[in-house]
Amino acid sequence: MPGKAKAIEIKGLSKWFGDYQALKDIDLNVAHGERIVICGPSGSGKSTLIRCINSLETHDFGQITVDGIELNQSKASVAAIGAEVGMVFQQFNLFPHLSILQNLTLGPMKARALSKAAAEKRAMRYLERVHIPEQAHKKPSQLSGGQQQRVAIARSLCMEPKIMLFDEPTSALDPEMIAEVLDVIVDLAEDGMTMICVTHEMGFARRAADRMVFMDNGEIIETGSPSEFFDAPKTERCKTFLNQILQH
């Protein structure tokens, strides 16, 4: 698509942790509105890849461009990209000393200079979107894991990002709470949000993904539509992985 910037463009991305190469020459383009699910065995570099996109990790080689902004070490580029990208963590990472409402308004008020009233109005709108407006005045520790993760999603949405990154959003949840969180993510996906989701929830991937990315050992091994990927995986490694994960 000449002339139109991709949502995310990654070229020749490599990263080392000491002697260990976590990412090997990764190329990945994400179009606006595209929903990508990344899967692969643990230690394959999935989380590291998306953490590089919003510069929670620095990369050693290659190029990351988000919505036309190239990520370099300058604070300006890190901040500009940070403003476009929201992130949801495996461990929720809510601020335990603040109420749910304060968790949601902190960023908009301090980083975007929104008034308290405007920030609270926005926060309530997104809490309703994740179906827990009634929890606004509780502390995170009083909520279930599923509720906490939905608050974390709402907290990200309050910054009105164009792109959402999900780093194994359901891996720390009890099984009965996974659906409520995935429903919220699917809802976002249907709304046209650009997203990259690292997950092992293959049912969700089939339902929500435009494209699957399979990683192993720091490399992208295979990409394809969910139907190609699940029904006719091309590589042996991918077949083995799917067999292991779908058996349970």
Next chain:
Amino acid sequence: MGLLFLLAGCSASGTWGWYVINPATSQGYNNIRFLLNGFGATILLSLIAAVLSMCIGLIVALPGMSSNRWVRLPSRVYIEFIRAIPLLPMLFWVFYGLPIVLKSMGLSVNIDAFWGAIITLALSDSAFTAEIYRSGIQSINKGQTEAAKTVGLNYTQTMRYVILPQAIKRILPPLANQFIYIVKMSAFASVIGMQELTRRANELVVTEYRPLEIYTLLILEYLVLVLIISSGVRWLERKMGSDESG
């Protein structure tokens, strides 16, 4: 307990002469007033030194946690250097030496015993408070900093709104210990002539020749002070603890 038996034994053999601080006599009353009047200076000295030490400690601790080793280095050097200096030599240096250094730089500042003691206590203690801040801040999960970053907060905002409010609960008990340490170390201010608890006790001993009674009372004075501080800290901890869960 052993000390109590020892003291009881002494009194039985007529070693004690409590008349020296017996408030029923006018001499004893005046002596007690003289001794207790040291409380004000000891408390004020310790409080100002503790507040300064907490400020300096934070300023030293924050760059000490940078990922850049050149930013970390000055903080490390400061902590190692200050920690290595015993309090008494530092007090002498600040009181007798520092004015000379300042004068050579064209600043004629008079450092009296009060401020000399405060500067020394604050500096000496700041190396320890810096380490307390560092361990408290580093004990907060890294995910908190990352989450703060993803909602657009900069470093200062992250510290102020996310990390420090959580770290303070873990930092408070060791900081209180440091305050108690400062109160006790403030006794050294007596050697440069500061009229605090210990100095007054020393002066009275010289005129009354009753070191046992006067120093016993002196120890009790510090004991009371420290007990009041530690009960205050326990109250504060309970209050903050209940805030967290509510």
